[in-house]
Amino acid sequence: MRHDKRVVIVPCSGIGKTYGTVSREAAYELVQDLRPDRTELIALSMLVLGDENTRDIVAENPAITIDGCKLACATKMVAESGGEVAKDIAVLDVYRRYRQFKPRGIAELNDGGLQLSRALAEELAVVVDDLIAPEITHQGNDETLKGTQIGGSDA
Amino acid sequence: MHEFLETTVDKFIFRVATDRYYSSDGLWAKVEGNHVRIGMTDFLQQRSGDVAFAEVKPIGTQLSFGDEVSVIETIKVDISLYSPVSGTVLEVNPALDGSPEVINQDPYGEGWLAVIAASDWEKDLNQLLDAQAYFTLMRGQAEEETQKL
Numbered sequence: 616m617r618h619d620k621r622v623v624i625v626p627c628s629g630i631g632k633t634y635g636t637v638s639r640e641a642a643y644e645l646v647q648d649l650r651p652d653r654t655e656l657i658a659l660s661m662l663v664l665g666d667e668n669t670r671d672i673v674a675e676n677p678a679i680t681i682d683g684c685k686l687a688c689a690t691k692m693v694a695e696s697g698g699e700v701a702k703d704i705a706v707l708d709v710y711r712r713y714r715q716f717k718p719r720g721i722a723e724l725n726d727g728g729l730q731l732s733r734a735l736a737e738e739l740a741v742v743v744d745d746l747i748a749p750e751i752t753h754q755g756n757d758e759t760l761k762g763t764q765i766g767g768s769d770a
Numbered sequence: 771m772h773e774f775l776e777t778t779v780d781k782f783i784f785r786v787a788t789d790r791y792y793s794s795d796g797l798w799a800k801v802e803g804n805h806v807r808i809g810m811t812d813f814l815q816q817r818s819g820d821v822a823f824a825e826v827k828p829i830g831t832q833l834s835f836g837d838e839v840s841v842i843e844t845i846k847v848d849i850s851l852y853s854p855v856s857g858t859v860l861e862v863n864p865a866l867d868g869s870p871e872v873i874n875q876d877p878y879g880e881g882w883l884a885v886i887a888a889s890d891w892e893k894d895l896n897q898l899l900d901a902q903a904y905f906t907l908m909r910g911q912a913e914e915e916t917q918k919l
Contacts, residue, residue: 707871710822
């Protein structure tokens with residue numbers, strides 16, 4: 616079933632940066648595999664460009680931002696676009712909790728980077744559940760409906 | 771309150787505190803009574819990136835000038851830091867355990883690495899730069915870095 620309320624996921628758009636890649640991998644995993652019917656992927660570049668449709672979606676739904684560095688572009692752009700940042704998370708803070716998953720690589724992450732992305736996506740799936748239906752117990756990773764992707768997937 | 775020399779290179783602003791000495795590879799050493807507090811320079815922390823983990827040699831470790839005193843893991847690189855002073859580690863910054871980002875936030879203050887009981891400060895001093903000399907060196911290094919961008 617499709618929920619009316621969705622959570623928009625806005626990852627870092629830093630190309631050529633390992634932590635930016637981790638943020639996007641986590642976002643893909645969350646939107647495509649873990650919570651496809653509850654989330655919507657937003658390309659940060661569409662917010663930067665001021666795309667009206669994208670801004671409307673962000674303004675109407677709670678957002679989770681995933682930042683690759685302390686510049687926090689995703690969080691700042693959502694706020695500037697009139698959106699509500701329900702949860703902002705920095706990849707570095709996640710890595711500090713999962714030191715065994717050391718990310719390396721840019722175009723292709725190493726195993727550590729992929730494992731870190733997965734851990735981040737799983738944490739965010741819980742946040743999505745809480746935002747959509749706090750009273751419902753978390754449902755695991757077996758949802759099968761496809762999510763909607765707006766504005767491209769590789770900001 | 772520190773006083774700084776400051777320069778802008780490309781879009782980056784780098785500061786050098788005037789009240790301490792520097793190694794050419796970017797560690798500072800500040801004399802405090804009989805001890806020397808050490809840390810990373812603003813330039814080195816900016817060039818290295820956001821710090822994920824910082825490990826410093828434990829209290830009691832004997833160091834010679836140039837020995838590895840710390841290993842820093844950032845979002846870009848893992849780097850070894852070499853002691854700008856010889857002596858014994860007396861204190862390690864406890865903030866580095868839970869909040870290593872303090873190095874990025876306040877490299878000349880709360881982001882210090884260790885306090886060393888110096889064993890031959892006068893000799894070490896001969897191998898260090900004063901603030902103005904390091905400022906000139908750092909500006910050259912910064913300009914070289916930005917040309918690579």
